[in-house]
Amino acid sequence: MTTLAPDELPIAQRNAARRRLQLLLAPGLGWLVVFFVIPLIIVLLYSFAAPGPTGQVIWTFSFDNYVTLFGKDLYFNAYTRSLVIGLQTTVLCLLIGYPLALHVVLADPKWRTVLLFLVLIPFWTNFLVRTYAWMLILSNNGIINGLLELLGFAKQLLYPSEGAVLVGLVYGNLPFMVLPLYASLSRFDFTLLEAGSDLGGNGWWRFWHIMFPLTLPGIVAGSVLVFIPTVGQFVVSDLLGGAKVDMLGNLLQRLFTRSNPPNWPLGSALALVFMFFLTFIVILYFRNTTEDER
């Protein structure tokens, strides 16, 4: 690990440089190995173990957990639910984020940074707090129901519901979509649209055949960045969805902490399958975009 490339250096100097490198790397690398690599290895080992009657882990080696994960309706439903909600959130973020990013790119240069910064500020604040704010707004006696009553409509049960979860997820992840779209759009050459209209294309044609394909890397990057945290989260679906909306994150949380008894081996297997599925998506994305498009 610690061989230096410039072999022309005198031996003494090379050894000193090697010692310095070891000193620089050792603390951080050691920490990452102990508190990141080894924990993942333990999860891997757990995923082949069996659950005991009181929630302990019984060391065996079998693929039972993986079989359960792919065989039971309960889990299958959670995957499809997560997938559907993840996709809905991604599409909504794209529909809201694309025009917003376009607006920011087309804005007066002196306002551009401010407009972008305004998108990012809420994103830097606590996710839990932001989700909680929606509980206030959507609550039974909250603002939206107040407005509805004022307009003469009946109160609605706005949360817990799947709609509330979607709102919370879009709210929490929108900046992830806007940032890469902004990067993509600010590199887009708008004179190409002019060329398109010279060729007789109308607005939609020019969008679909020129702007959309050329900003596709930004769209893909934004979608990956929104989809991953959405599927794995459990806070929004827990707080805004009640027990009604069950996503992968909720399932994981239950398997580790709440079910009676907890089933860590099964939870470990699920966490790993989830991680590899997402890594696969990320690799697909990296293979389809070049370095400077990212």
Next chain:
Amino acid sequence: MIDFSVSNRTVGGERHTVGRRVLGAHAWLTYIFLYAPIVVLVLFSFTKDSFGVRWTGFTFDWYVRLFNDTRMMRAAGNTLWVALVTTIVATVMGTLMAIAMERYRFRGRGGLDALLYLPIVIPEIVMALALLAFFSFSFGIIESITGVTLRMNIWTVIMSHVAFCISFVVVVVRASLKGFDMRLEEAAADLGADPRTIFWRVTLPLIMPGVIGGALLAFTLSLDDFIISFFTVGPGTNLLPVEVYGRVKRAVTPAINAISTLMLVLSMLLIFLSQFVQRRANR
């Protein structure tokens, strides 16, 4: 950036302005969508309404109650302490690693690069569960060997937070090292400075904005983290996000509005501070 108006020249100026107006209106609505919840939250931390969801008059009561809520205050203190220790440890380790990654060519560098990105890209819940499994597993081994029973507490949270913050510090510090003029170090060496002097007197002062940027990022990440804290904190310790989550699950209260507002204000102060540091660094 090229003005959009040229692109619609042949279509006619009118459609272009309509399009731009629609975009503008959409942007306004989106900004309202982004900020309305924040405004509502702050506003309702001052409402007299005991459910905290409607405006019935101004009061400071909830903040007074909050400061008298010892459980919440202890949780806040713990959270700040975790963030502080995490920041110091992660910044030192991350800065050293960033220097190693940018300055040296060594076998395994590519693999280490990938390892450093992993904590950023893997789902936070997977890392949290892995840490929970790790602590439980290693505490079990320690108990069977020494007979000492260890429990998760504030230190297990700190160890976990450091593990996910290091990578972020490395990314930020590496970015500041990329624009670094190597000749300054060479000049110092030519003038007879030993590597230690060069590090303390030349390299570190020059990359300081990056180091401070990384530290502020680590502090914010640790302060705001809920998922990893939730899984790695033992039952005996209280952390602010975990405490807030527990109470929110039971009911919406104005006291939660107040503590949430304070958390918002703190996060925003930190963003502006980090922007300020970056501005100064770019000058």
